Amino acid sequence: MNLSSVLHALGRLCLMFGGLLLLPLIVAGLDGELGGKAAQAFIVSAGVSVTVGLGLVLAFEFSRESFDFEEGFAVVCFSWLAFSALGGLPYVLSNAIPSVIDAIFEASSGLTTTGASILPDPAAIGRPLLFWRALTHWIGGMGIVALSIAILPALGAGGNFLFSAESSGPTKEKLLPRISDVAKLLWGVYVGLTVAGIVALVAAGMGSFDAICHSFATVATGGFGTRSDSMNSYSPAIQWIMSGYMLLAGMNFVLLLGALRGDVAGLLRSAELRLWLAVLSIAVVLCTIVLYADRGAPDGFESLLRGVVFSVVSTSSTTGFATVDFATWPAALHVVLLLLMVGGACSGSTSGSAKMARHIIWSKGAWRELRRLLRPSAVFVVKLDGRAVPDAIVARSVSFLLFYIGTTCLGTLLLTLLGVGGLESLSGMITCLSGVGPGLGQVGPTCNFSQLPDAGKCILIGAMLLGRLEFYAILVLFLPMAWRR
């Protein structure tokens, strides 16, 4: 591996991140708090980020020839680690979150669009920091590298690879000849969805600051809110709008763009989206029936259904907002919610977890092995949307599932060894790997992750990064092969 190129590229990304760290100053300025503690924290953090970046850029040479797969994976992996640390700086410096581990947890939870928090009352940290929380979602949703490719084409052809290492889903298509054009196109959809969300939420009566923060958090399928009770205290209309918004954020952006250009049929033809909608429908029906049988509908049926739809869409799209405390639901529904978290939404969206396309591919692959037992000479091809899926992709989808299960098991074991409860350990691992946010039990929607031991928080930080980068970009760096020259 050519570490020099990696560090140079990392330096450039740090410079850009320094710029992003200055954005909350706008909020501070509007509030007339430019001299406040929070504003100073952001200025210092940005200074640190730019200094580090400059240092790396000046100290190391970038050579395009020696920028290969290993270097690409390393840049992606290191940049996410670096930004988790730099992104946590403002929390520590402003004393909003004094513990360094907690601050990194909050920052990586933001960047990985998980939305798991250690803050008991987010509103207490002030508007600039609340904005920063939402902004980390918004940056992380599309990907830091994707952003840099869209605005800084300096990485050249290597960018293509970086981009696919960071974007989600089993298969990656290059839609346009230049990767920077692809990144711009996707960012266009992303910004468009964000603006549409802000307008819709403001129209429904949400304050403009809250609307911006919630739009950032939703379009990235993150889940950081601005209130301690997540979305419970907003009006029913806003909650319904948010359900629809989270649904859109879980769809494939390319198909969504196509639908906006008139090809709605293309969107609805997608096997992945159909499966996701089917899964959502089944989950909603099941949860409604079980909940109604369990406790009736004391606040009316609309309220019950609204809570169910919101919770199902929120967990399945891996956003993680909550309007009701689903941790108090019957145990069977806990299983349903955990399965939704493992399920994920559509590839090519900002959602985390395995995604429906992978589930289709690995299950078809498994089905194929069954059929092969009876017809050993037969040639079966796994297809998605009528197109053949190469065997390598099938194998990668299966191994993704195995990495997911293996990581969950290992993490759960370690957490329980640290004294965390069983339900909390399992749901905590799944919710962090999948980028949802709230878990069950003591880490449920009305609670937070602050009471976990520091070692436990570190495990979950690792889980969030692994999940966001879909394992491979991080795990390959553990191969000795990646470090040989």
Next chain:
Amino acid sequence: MRIVIVGAGAVGFHLARELGVEGHRIAIIDIDPDKLDFLRDRLDVLTVQGAATSRQVLEAAGTADAELFIAVSNQDEVNMLACASAHGMGVRRTLARVRNPDFVSDTPLVDPVKLGITRFINPDEIAVDSIVALVDAPGSIDVGDFASGRILLRSFDLETGSVLAGRPLHRLKEDYAGQDFLVASIQRGGQHIVPKGDDVLTPGDRVFMLMTGDSLPTFRKVVSGSDRVQRVAIYGAERLGIEVAQRLQSRTSVVLIDEDFDRCQAAASQLTHVLVLHGSPNDADVQGQGRLTSADFFIAAGSNEEHNLILALLAKKHGARRNIVVTADPDLVSLLDSLDIDAVINPRLTMVGRLLRYARGGRVQSVQKIGESTAEVVEMVVRSGARAVGVMLKDLKLPEGALVGAVLRDDEAFIPHGRTEIKEGDVVVCFVLPGLRERLERLFERRGGLQFGEAPSTGEAG
């Protein structure tokens, strides 16, 4: 008329021969001098050696004066460009043989008319049509559709014990009254017979029947009992085999077999309901997995024609009920009659048939060769003032060896009888032995003349 043909392969050869017999003046262009030598020794045509996209060559072939330009070389691009060039030189009608599916699909990449090409002719599509038609009508062989598919020609080999055997034709007519079908020709011992009412069908006969579309179900029942095609095995995962599998997969269970793994993989990617097996159809494992021994059809459509033949024979020996061989090798075709092969699809000959149809233009609508080109089915439109107009069939002096098998009048198809009166605008489907077509044309298509039989005026004036 003057016709220029590009490509002196099998298709070009047969085309030139058939059109030459009809009295057209033909020039053939090919880049291979050996092929042209072969042709020159056998046919009375002008041969021009060179590239079909060269001005000099096209001019030497007399393209500027030609009325029809047919490009049937084995390169799509050459055919298309040659036709476009010929169009530029003033040829009104141009036909190009094109196999690339992107050009011949329902939404072609290029509109042929924009290139100055009257029509793309796709040999695969024609062969696939023939194979699918065979599978659709089990028990029957050799198929032709006339009057846009409203009149059908089916043939079958009469087996011992068939309900049709041993009875004179006029009795059959009574037994199946109300059904519109007609025994149009019988092939017995290599000889075509145009049957009369007291002829008797005997086992071993190859019977050609004309019928309307409505009578097809009854016909199928009579010929093949109540059997339904449940399993079709296709050997050869190439363009033709995949196309056939694609067309059949929704109706019946289809197994596609090939020895080449990459081809299997490509086929499996395109097909949804087809079991694609990698291996040889002779391998017992493959036979078991594909249930080949109980297949209703084994279609050998690989690229190696000798191999096709052998596999088809073996498949039938192993238990497949019927076999179809795809081959364009004339040496093999002549061998097939003595072997246990149910049907042969010769993509080149079917293509020649289709090209002839277009070459003859609107006059004769459709010509189908049956058997080894010893009899033809001809479709004609009765012109106003033709001799046959207003005459009952029994009074129409048809030449011996010719028969009016079916009539399409005002969109309604029926099998005529002796008292049927021919009207202007009728489409008549006729069976003719070689050499008689011209005389039929005189009867149905030309204004009253005295070419044969009595003068029309005597009968009517009297």
